[in-house]
Amino acid sequence: MATILHADLDAFYASVEQLLDPSLRDKPIAVGGGVVLAASYEAKAFGVYGGMPGRRARELCPGLVFVSGHFDEYQRLGDAAIGVLGDYTPLVERISIDEAFADVAGCTHLFGPPDEIARTIRCRVREELGLPISLGVARTKHLAKIASQVAKPDGLVVVDPNSELDFLHGLPVELMWGVGPVTKARLAEKGVTTIGQLAETSARSLERLLGRAVGGKLAALAWNRDPRPITTRRRARSAGAQSAIGRKPATSFVYRPTLRHLADRIGGRLRAKDRCGRTVTVRVRFADLRAVTRSVTLPAPISATAILAEVAEELVCTALRDHPAEETISLLAISVSQLETQADLQLELPLGLADEKRRPGAGRGAARWMADRAVDAIRNRFGREAVGYGSVVFNASGSVPDDFRELAEKDL
């Protein structure tokens, strides 16, 4: 029986704005300013999409209305909508703020068949929250997700287990999970544009064309042979932060404060969940948008802001040394991976990069970690801006607001 539901709120941020301000309904709107964070369906009709520069969006859609976001409302309404799924089954796998899978196999005796549950959920989200939501119902997660995409906007598609391949094989390949612009183009070169054509291509030649993992996965998906179960909770495997900085000279006056700010954000998140990580990766993007990464795996995990910032700075230096012709950078990123759960009293030992000699500051790890904890405690009581380094300066520079960043953060 088809018991997997995939629920996806339509143009979520924009729909919330149209809900909060009725004068925006039926109008092309964009959340954001310098960059479009989300667009309503009316704006999408003009070719506006998330990530697009605001100026470009205005050109495409002269009547476009920009609104600054109500980020707290997104979180509240997203939670509430996914919570409706949770009224029917505990088997809910949340994918993002506006999207989730659910398996209703164990509750049909209480609430009726899956398609009826799906209709009820759509009605409830519409009536109780005022938001449009699309649902797909199928035997597998992948098919349910495709069904909800086909159902958009504000629709329901149920895939009968007896006609799964009829439904699937007529659709374009880019609807499949894992087929982005590059894979789509590679397939198109071989004349493959539909999932049906993909299914007729041998797994061997797909693996040759796309690599073992992607080729094998797509071959399985094309025949709907991918029975992945619902997983209710997975911990994050990495935590990172990035900042697009326009075009700035590649000097320490530019990257030092930026790295400090990024390290501060990441360190705070890690410490709040008693986590720490061994591998630090930085990304440096140059003026032409080409990017390089440098990483190091430390002998012991860290979460102290100052140490993270120092390690990141050394990595950025090596990246810049390797590209002496690059004089301008446009983005800096830090990510911490190989995460571990912290013992309750961590004595963080700054052991330095690989086999290099111990750096200045070695031996002060525990003191730094305690200083960070003190800052964390003050911020908990009085807010982020109460103490620390220039968050305000960064927010003023036209980048994305911190509230928006938090929406995308995964639970550590």
Added chain:
DNA sequence: TCTGGGGTCCTAGGACCC
């Protein structure tokens, strides 16, 4: 007119070990 921010997973080559 040049494209935000937070994530996951895969690949390939090299080091190192047994």
Added chain:
DNA sequence: TCTGGGGTCCTAGGACCC
């Protein structure tokens, strides 16, 4: 037809997702 082999960790890059 084919020069030893396999496992694990690390690093850099890339594709993709929301």
